[in-house]
Amino acid sequence: MKKTKIYLAFVLAVIFAGCSSDDNxxxxxxxxxxxxxxxxxxxxxxxxxxxNKSTGASGFEAYWQFTEGGxxxxxxxxPEYYLYDGPGEYQVTLTIEAPAKTYTDTxxxxxxxxxxxxxxxxxxxxxxxxxxxxxMIVQANRLGGKHDxxxxxxxxxxxxEYEMKxxxxxxxxxxxxxxxxxxxxxxxVSRGMDVHGHALIWHNATPSWVENFSGTDAExxxxxxxxxxxxxxxxxxxxxxxxxVNEAIEDGSNNLRNSVFKQKMGDDFIAKCFQFAxxxxxxxxxxxxxxxxxxxSGKQNAMFAIVDDLKSQGLIDGVGAQMHIxxxxxxxxxxxxxxxxxxxxxxxxxFSELDIRANPDNDLTTALTDSRAIEQQAKxxxxxxxxxxxxxxxKFALTVWGLRDNESWLLDFWGNPDWPLLYDSAxxxxxxxxxxxxxxx
Ligand code: 9MR
Numbered sequence: 001m002k003k004t005k006i007y008l009a010f011v012l013a014v015i016f017a018g019c020s021s022d023d024n025x026x027x028x029x030x031x032x033x034x035x036x037x038x039x040x041x042x043x044x045x046x047x048x049x050x051x052n053k054s055t056g057a058s059g060f061e062a063y064w065q066f067t068e069g070g071x072x073x074x075x076x077x078x079p080e081y082y083l084y085d086g087p088g089e090y091q092v093t094l095t096i097e098a099p100a101k102t103y104t105d106t107x108x109x110x111x112x113x114x115x116x117x118x119x120x121x122x123x124x125x126x127x128x129x130x131x132x133x134x135x136m137i138v139q140a141n142r143l144g145g146k147h148d149x150x151x152x153x154x155x156x157x158x159x160x161e162y163e164m165k166x167x168x169x170x171x172x173x174x175x176x177x178x179x180x181x182x183x184x185x186x187x188x189v190s191r192g193m194d195v196h197g198h199a200l201i202w203h204n205a206t207p208s209w210v211e212n213f214s215g216t217d218a219e220x221x222x223x224x225x226x227x228x229x230x231x232x233x234x235x236x237x238x239x240x241x242x243x244x245v246n247e248a249i250e251d252g253s254n255n256l257r258n259s260v261f262k263q264k265m266g267d268d269f270i271a272k273c274f275q276f277a278x279x280x281x282x283x284x285x286x287x288x289x290x291x292x293x294x295x296x297s298g299k300q301n302a303m304f305a306i307v308d309d310l311k312s313q314g315l316i317d318g319v320g321a322q323m324h325i326x327x328x329x330x331x332x333x334x335x336x337x338x339x340x341x342x343x344x345x346x347x348x349x350x351f352s353e354l355d356i357r358a359n360p361d362n363d364l365t366t367a368l369t370d371s372r373a374i375e376q377q378a379k380x381x382x383x384x385x386x387x388x389x390x391x392x393x394x395k396f397a398l399t400v401w402g403l404r405d406n407e408s409w410l411l412d413f414w415g416n417p418d419w420p421l422l423y424d425s426a427x428x429x430x431x432x433x434x435x436x437x438x439x440x441x
Pocket of ligand 1: 161162165205246322353409
């Protein structure tokens, strides 16, 4: 009875919203004509492809809902994919949120085909990788549901994509906010996963009150010490490792970036931050993390100089080499060079932030082609092979920066279509996932 009522309410809501979307008078300035196409995948009778064909909607948020009352997912570039659990009658709804009003369109679809190859039949990454942790990023609002199912199967280490950074955890002076960080840490701990803390100090995630700090330099340093101590202490015993300082080296010059931390605490601000973290939790593993360390040998040298200084003071445990790379570079030799430098210093190697762009030159316009998917698979295999060959004492974790292609930060950052991750938008494993497993064979 209750179900029928909810269903009726939903149908009425759809009819009402549908009517309002026909009335273009309220959006006279910029009329949106909502429209989409749905088709069933040739390779998998349970997989639907939905393509947003609306006009006048650019710049507005659009969302899909593939089942009645189901999760709303943001419409990314290109078609959206959804995998149903079984045959049935379903409703696909597209919603476009314009400032003045919301437009919706709903189509009924019949799913009566058979499932394609079962992606879950493959070996889990975390089981295939027996000698290091396999990491994935999360956002607090995506915990639970299908993300939880997939992440729990393949990964055994969690990194927060953005909610364990200073701008989120310490948004205003004297007021910490650990709500999202707590949810993420609890999620991981309750599933027996490691947590890699990312990142205590990063010039790009510094709250404006810290950027514009009004006190003396000594007060600034005391504030940073309080922040690091409070945060590291809170997660003592739950967080295995922290990126203490992220991306401190300036592109081009390879000098230290002229961040507010350098300005107010001096050139040794990195060592000071590591010391604060170590004082708060002597057992937690401490990392320096940066990007472009593989193909930029000047930056790599600058990074190792920082690391050597920290090592001489007994403050650092490992190096995080972000692996935002492409299917066509850097070379295996370049990747190996950062590994060799780290291993020879007796430090832990973290391949942090792995994603492999399939479309760095923007030559693919609508879809990931089979041939490019195979090249991307080969690169995933190469990276994992290199990681897997690291001597055991220096192995730590390999963290993939995103679950589904449509969730990657790269889409916004480069503004190109791309498919850089292991799962497509319908949570199906890609060839890239096969490549990861092949690298472990
Ligand atoms: O992927 C992250 C994105 O969702 C956040 O908005 C952004 C700012 O917090 O950070 C992105 O992750 C970055 C990571 O923390 C450090 N290396 C570069 C990553 C991509 O910008």
